[in-house]
Amino acid sequence: MxxxxxxxxGQTKIGEHWEKxxxxxxxxxxxxAMQDAGIEKxxxxxxxNMLSPIVSGQNQLGTFFADWIGLWKQEAxxxxxxxxSGAAAFRAALMAVASGDVESALVVGVEKMTDKAGRDVTAAxxxxxxxxxxVEQGVSFVGINAxxxxxxxxxxxxxxxxxxxxxxxxxxxxxxxxxxxxxxKITVEKFEKSAxxxxxINLLDASPIGDGAAAAVIVPAEKVTKKQRxxxxxxxxxxxxxxxxxxxxxxxxxxxxLSAKQAYEMAGVSPTDIDFFELHDAFSIMSTLSLEACxxxxxxxxxRLGLDNEISIGGRIPVCTRGGLKARGHPVGATGMYQIVxxxxxxxxxxDKTQVDGARIGIAQNIGGSGATILTHILKSDV
Amino acid sequence: MxxxxxxxxGQTKIGEHWEKxxxxxxxxxxxxAMQDAGIEKxxxxxxxNMLSPIVSGQNQLGTFFADWIGLWKQEAxxxxxxxxSGAAAFRAALMAVASGDVESALVVGVEKMTDKAGRDVTAAxxxxxxxxxxVEQGVSFVGINAxxxxxxxxxxxxxxxxxxxxxxxxxxxxxxxxxxxxxxKITVEKFEKSAxxxxxINLLDASPIGDGAAAAVIVPAEKVTKKQRxxxxxxxxxxxxxxxxxxxxxxxxxxxxLSAKQAYEMAGVSPTDIDFFELHDAFSIMSTLSLEACxxxxxxxxxRLGLDNEISIGGRIPVCTRGGLKARGHPVGATGMYQIVxxxxxxxxxxDKTQVDGARIGIAQNIGGSGATILTHILKSDV
Numbered sequence: 001m002x003x004x005x006x007x008x009x010g011q012t013k014i015g016e017h018w019e020k021x022x023x024x025x026x027x028x029x030x031x032x033a034m035q036d037a038g039i040e041k042x043x044x045x046x047x048x049n050m051l052s053p054i055v056s057g058q059n060q061l062g063t064f065f066a067d068w069i070g071l072w073k074q075e076a077x078x079x080x081x082x083x084x085s086g087a088a089a090f091r092a093a094l095m096a097v098a099s100g101d102v103e104s105a106l107v108v109g110v111e112k113m114t115d116k117a118g119r120d121v122t123a124a125x126x127x128x129x130x131x132x133x134x135v136e137q138g139v140s141f142v143g144i145n146a147x148x149x150x151x152x153x154x155x156x157x158x159x160x161x162x163x164x165x166x167x168x169x170x171x172x173x174x175x176x177x178x179x180x181x182x183x184x185k186i187t188v189e190k191f192e193k194s195a196x197x198x199x200x201i202n203l204l205d206a207s208p209i210g211d212g213a214a215a216a217v218i219v220p221a222e223k224v225t226k227k228q229r230x231x232x233x234x235x236x237x238x239x240x241x242x243x244x245x246x247x248x249x250x251x252x253x254x255x256x257x258l259s260a261k262q263a264y265e266m267a268g269v270s271p272t273d274i275d276f277f278e279l280h281d282a283f284s285i286m287s288t289l290s291l292e293a294c295x296x297x298x299x300x301x302x303x304r305l306g307l308d309n310e311i312s313i314g315g316r317i318p319v320c321t322r323g324g325l326k327a328r329g330h331p332v333g334a335t336g337m338y339q340i341v342x343x344x345x346x347x348x349x350x351x352d353k354t355q356v357d358g359a360r361i362g363i364a365q366n367i368g369g370s371g372a373t374i375l376t377h378i379l380k381s382d383v
Numbered sequence: 384m385x386x387x388x389x390x391x392x393g394q395t396k397i398g399e400h401w402e403k404x405x406x407x408x409x410x411x412x413x414x415x416a417m418q419d420a421g422i423e424k425x426x427x428x429x430x431x432n433m434l435s436p437i438v439s440g441q442n443q444l445g446t447f448f449a450d451w452i453g454l455w456k457q458e459a460x461x462x463x464x465x466x467x468s469g470a471a472a473f474r475a476a477l478m479a480v481a482s483g484d485v486e487s488a489l490v491v492g493v494e495k496m497t498d499k500a501g502r503d504v505t506a507a508x509x510x511x512x513x514x515x516x517x518v519e520q521g522v523s524f525v526g527i528n529a530x531x532x533x534x535x536x537x538x539x540x541x542x543x544x545x546x547x548x549x550x551x552x553x554x555x556x557x558x559x560x561x562x563x564x565x566x567x568k569i570t571v572e573k574f575e576k577s578a579x580x581x582x583x584i585n586l587l588d589a590s591p592i593g594d595g596a597a598a599a600v601i602v603p604a605e606k607v608t609k610k611q612r613x614x615x616x617x618x619x620x621x622x623x624x625x626x627x628x629x630x631x632x633x634x635x636x637x638x639x640x641l642s643a644k645q646a647y648e649m650a651g652v653s654p655t656d657i658d659f660f661e662l663h664d665a666f667s668i669m670s671t672l673s674l675e676a677c678x679x680x681x682x683x684x685x686x687r688l689g690l691d692n693e694i695s696i697g698g699r700i701p702v703c704t705r706g707g708l709k710a711r712g713h714p715v716g717a718t719g720m721y722q723i724v725x726x727x728x729x730x731x732x733x734x735d736k737t738q739v740d741g742a743r744i745g746i747a748q749n750i751g752g753s754g755a756t757i758l759t760h761i762l763k764s765d766v
Contacts, residue, residue, distance in 0.1 A: 059510035099481035127442035237458040
């Protein structure tokens, strides 16, 4: 397949944007990415979104946004893989450009969630789980993750407070990201005293939802004339059973392991070559499971990277350098594209106080469902 | 891009399958396609679906089906473009195989709609239209098409009865398709006396919804060792404004014209080379608009092809040879894949009494919304 480069990026601040429509939020990120890329038109538009059919009564978001941003006539399509929708849209666009049939593509991850009441959003998010065998039993999406976290604590002997560094790191990094939803430093004490959501997951273990959009323009790498060229060195997608209870080992993210392995091979790199990792910390338990599955820690020991301060800027493997899902926020179908945008920002050296020195290779890993669909992308800077 | 071939096809009978779950319906078509292809595993799964988040409370259908049919670990994703979801999933799979990153893909178009009450399905289908500027006004999806049909009749001087041949032809062809929802011959009299849905669209102008799934396995063409090889000669997707009222001319299917033009160019063919046309007759008005936009008739004159008997088997351009949306049925997100499967059946010479003699090149055209997203695929037989 031909090499593909990222020409431009754009994003909106995550929040409760009751004054902005779904159209406007996605459009703002799209326009920003097109402007950053210095182009006015693309061949094809790929939109990642999970909830608009349920929350906004709107399907066909590809054409919906092509219409709104003036890409009349152009190809447009929507991709959905629950909270992995953003990266899934990115990968679909990548395949289209890599095939030679499409010369430029715009990828927009977008979600508008906060117009609905909390219980409606909780029900909508549960569509990521197995409707017949999980949701039917009354378990919520956070409830499923709570069961995994409890088992992990039991199995490997960790206490709740040991997960604190993941949330503290995310919140600390988000302080320097103007697009983040939360700008609030937290401590171990605050983490431990936070309101319980689904034992043992409390409010500071869980990422906040939000309205937001992030976008990127991709083109064949040979067409990039800028001095710094950022290419997609690795891309892979893998799956696991949709219901967590069907897995032999619910604490092993098989799809993270497989997609990371394939992406490493494609990029010709190993975990030691990776400068930073934008991981999918929807819940603090997912941080440690992701680090373990992707080769940064032994089973049950990912948590040590947090305790040993290896995940912060300057550590062995900085994670969630712009705040992660925990503090940047988690507008579900948009999250995968926020991660791609943030990896590009690091590779460009645009991250100010959370800049990873000499960042040249970064990973973005996006998860749909409780580890059911996992996409791994490795981006590289040519300079 | 490298050439791609269709190795196997599968489909289920369309109907009200209250005894079968969403899983089972999609799985049946998937297994049939894999068996027909003679393979047990594929690299990637692409699922086309429109309504499951709303009707079944289930998102992430890619992984949902990968899990169900035993494609554990493999890549899986869902594509949505309203009623164009099936062809959109097919095109996404095509890009993936054409890129060289994926060596085999299974595409499943699936929809389960009849478990809900009629008014709920009508509301769900309206998510294909513009929620803010069409649906908000109280117009249903059939209502929008009725406005277009009325304008067409006024503009070009046709009467309602002149649309009858499209429905009569579809019903006649479906008599010989065991997978079709309706097996009932109709006449002009019956057509004219049918119950009104949204003036001037009556029940026999409109396609019935249904539960169903259709699937295909695709691989690089060079890997096919069978004597007859069916390849994807042309593929294109184009869009129009999502709201019909935003178009300069609501009776011109711009996206059909553009995607057909691009597909013709890619395949190196013109309308006179086409042996048959599986068009998207969601409503009878769409048949004439599609024939006009794709170069088979002048503006306002597509209807003559019906009146002159040119659309039936043996005519100049046979359409809906397996019953079309009108009589085979329209399980919305699955329809595009039924069309692909039917084109393959014709090219293989498997259509018995509705076989187009010497069929070598066929088109499948799938529409999302009221002409908003249109995908055109041209399939060719090597023998």
